[in-house]
Structures are given as structure tokens and as C-alpha cells.
Amino acid sequence: xxxxxxxxxxxxxxxxxxxxxxxxxxxxxxxxxxxxxxxxxxxxxxxxxxxxxxxxxxxxxxxxxxxxxxxxxxxxxxxxxxxxxxxxxxxxxxxxxxxxxxxxxxxxxxxxxxxxxxxxxxxxxxxxxxxxxxxxxxxxxxxxxxxxxxxxxxx
Amino acid sequence: xxxxxxxxxxxxxxxxxxxxxxxxxxxxxxxxxxxxxxxxxxxxxxxxxxxxxxxxxxxxxxxxxxxxxxxxxxxxxxxxxxxxxxxxxxxxxxxxxxxxxxxxxxxxxxxxxxxxxxxxxxxxxxxxxxxxxxxxxxxxxxxxxxxxxxxxxxxxxxxxxxxxxxxxxxxxxxxxxxxxxxxxx
Numbered sequence: 318x319x320x321x322x323x324x325x326x327x328x329x330x331x332x333x334x335x336x337x338x339x340x341x342x343x344x345x346x347x348x349x350x351x352x353x354x355x356x357x358x359x360x361x362x363x364x365x366x367x368x369x370x371x372x373x374x375x376x377x378x379x380x381x382x383x384x385x386x387x388x389x390x391x392x393x394x395x396x397x398x399x400x401x402x403x404x405x406x407x408x409x410x411x412x413x414x415x416x417x418x419x420x421x422x423x424x425x426x427x428x429x430x431x432x433x434x435x436x437x438x439x440x441x442x443x444x445x446x447x448x449x450x451x452x453x454x455x456x457x458x459x460x461x462x463x464x465x466x467x468x469x470x471x472x
Numbered sequence: 473x474x475x476x477x478x479x480x481x482x483x484x485x486x487x488x489x490x491x492x493x494x495x496x497x498x499x500x501x502x503x504x505x506x507x508x509x510x511x512x513x514x515x516x517x518x519x520x521x522x523x524x525x526x527x528x529x530x531x532x533x534x535x536x537x538x539x540x541x542x543x544x545x546x547x548x549x550x551x552x553x554x555x556x557x558x559x560x561x562x563x564x565x566x567x568x569x570x571x572x573x574x575x576x577x578x579x580x581x582x583x584x585x586x587x588x589x590x591x592x593x594x595x596x597x598x599x600x601x602x603x604x605x606x607x608x609x610x611x612x613x614x615x616x617x618x619x620x621x622x623x624x625x626x627x628x629x630x631x632x633x634x635x636x637x638x639x640x641x642x643x644x645x646x647x648x649x650x651x652x653x654x655x656x657x
Contacts, residue, residue: 363534365536367536367538367584367627367629368540368584368585368586368627369586370584370586372584372590372629374534374536374631375534376533376534377533391597396613397611397612397613398612399609399610399611399612399613400592400595400611400612400613402595402597402609403580403592403595403597404578404580404595404597404633406533406534406633407533407534407578407580407631407632407633408580409582409590409592409631412589412590413584413589413590426589
């Protein structure tokens with residue numbers, strides 16, 4: 318009797334623990350959602366969740382007008398010539414990130430509009446309001462890390 | 473070491489392949505490859521009108537409208553596994569409310585899905601004044617579009633820059649035409 322009662326209690330306790338774990342993991346993953354500013358301060362990027370992956374688009378530019386054309390900045394360095402008139406405001410720089418746990422999002426890419434290159438990328442949360450964004454080619458060792466700050470500070 | 477010794481002791485003559493045989497083999501390989509390549513046909517798939525919703529309140533600036541979509545391939549009597557290549561041929565966007573159309577400064581369109589990288593396939597910048605239907609410019613380079621058809625569903629994502637705030641939802645009626653290269657039956 319004692320054994321059965323112990324087993325039942327153990328199962329119940331495990332079920333409660335597991336139920337609590339998965340939403341917590343999701344909340345942790347969704348901490349990436351929000352508006353972030355790269356260290357150069359020339360743009361702000363809104364990260365959102367679409368179909369279980371995370372994507373980031375430019376929502377604000379410090380200098381939205383291209384002095385060369387006197388019009389809104391466009392993706393003039395895109396390797397696909399047919400897409401060079403896509404506006405930079407609204408452009409998706411960060412694509413396809415999935416949460417790997419422990420405050421890290423992986424398997425994504427970051428686009429650099431300054432040269433039209435895409436890089437592999439990992440994002441690591443340093444705290445609730447700071448991200449390490451590491452872009453690299455091939456292996457993580459050969460890359461560059463930038464620190465992004467959350468625009469509306471989460472307390 | 474043993475293998476090296478065995479190889480160096482070979483004393484039988486290596487038969488040289490005749491010119492005729494080589495030409496025949498090359499021709500046969502070419503014909504095989506040609507037959508394999510021509511074993512596909514091109515079909516057109518029209519999505520019909522799909523509603524993409526951006527949930528309000530919406531802000532002056534970039535907003536996102538999206539919807540899940542699954543292709544009805546049974547109407548064309550094809551299966552997802554048969555699709556070798558896929559290309560978007562046209563994208564048109566309308567709204568039920570003309571006032572909503574007047575809010576849109578520019579628009580981009582992309583596909584998202586599990587295990588496939590997001591693909592931007594069209595845009596229009598700027599949106600012409602007083603337009604009632606938008607025909608997007610299509611990307612020349614389209615990669616991995618066929619992979620989206622192999623997923624249970626794909627997500628259509630449209631980013632719109634609005635010139636003013638909007639209290640309620642924005643609904644875009646989007647219609648795509650695809651060109652699919654499928655295995656012949």
C-alpha cells in the first residue's frame with residue numbers, strides 16, 4: 318500500500334514538474350522578442366516569433382534617407398539585382414533562429430546591408446536586456462560579436 | 473607494405489579501352505541524363521485569395537501580416553514529393569477597404585517554414601498612389617521554394633510600411649501563382 322501511494326505521488330509530482338517546465342522554456346525562448354539596438358546605434362531591430370522561429374527586422378533607422386538619392390534607403394547591395402529596391406526599413410536582417418536552451422538561439426543568419434553578405438549567426442542572452450550577436454563564416458571561431466541592447470528596458 | 477609488394481609484382485597487361493567503347497559510353501551516359509531530365513513537366517498552381525492579417529493596433533512604420541497556407545496539390549493530381557523545382561511567377565495584393573490600401577507605403581513578401589530558411593520572393597516600393605491592386609516585383613533568384621511544398625504548411629509573411637497608425641487589424645488579400653516542375657507520371 319505504502320509503495321503504491323509513493324509511486325502515485327511520485328508520478329503526480331513528475332507530471333506537475335514537467336507541465337511547469339515546458340511553458341517556462343517557452344517564456345525563456347520568447348525573451349528574445351522585442352526591439353533591440355546594435356552597438357553602432359544606427360538602427361533598431363524588432364525581433365518577433367513567426368511559426369516557432371525568431372526573425373528580426375529593421376524598424377528604425379537613425380538616417381533613413383540615402384544622401385546619394387535623397388530617397389528612403391534601400392537594399393542597394395543585395396546580390397540579387399532584382400531586389401535592390403527593397404526598403405531597408407522593415408528589412409529582415411535576422412532569420413530562422415531556434416531556441417537551443419540556456420539563453421542561446423542558433424541556426425540563424427544575419428544579413429549585413431553594408432556589403433550584401435549573409436553570415437551564420439548565434440545569439441546569446443547576457444541578461445534580460447543585453448544580447449551577444451555573433452556572426453561568422455563556417456566556424457564560430459572566425460567571426461565578430463556585437464552587443465545589442467533592448468530599447469524598452471525590461472525590469 | 474604487403475599490398476604495395478603485391479601491386480608492384482603485377483605483371484599482367486592492363487587492357488586499354490578502345491576509342492569506340494569510350495565514345496559509346498559517353499553517348500549512352502548523355503542519353504540517359506537527357507531522358508532523366510526530360511522526365512518532368514511544368515504545371516501552374518494558383519493559390520486563390522489568401523487573407524494575411526496584421527493584428528492591430530498598428531503603428532506608423534513596419535508591421536507584419538501573416539497566414540499559414542497548405543497547397544492543394546490534389547487538384548493538380550500531383551504529390552509534394554514529385555515537385556522538383558518551384559518558382560513564384562506572380563503576387564497580387566488587394567484589400568477590401570480602399571482606405572487600408574492608401575496606408576501602405578511599400579510591401580515585401582516572403583515564405584517561412586520549419587527547417588527551411590525564410591525566402592523573400594517579392595516586393596513593391598513605392599506603392600503607387602490610388603492603386604486598387606498591387607502587383608509585386610518578383611525576385612530573379614529563388615532558391616528552395618520547392619522545399620516549402622514538402623512541409624505540412626508554409627507561412628506567408630508580408631511586411632508593410634504604413635504611413636499612419638491604424639487602430640484595428642489590417643487584412644491583405646494575397647494571391648500567388650507558382651510554376652512547378654514535377655515528375656511526369
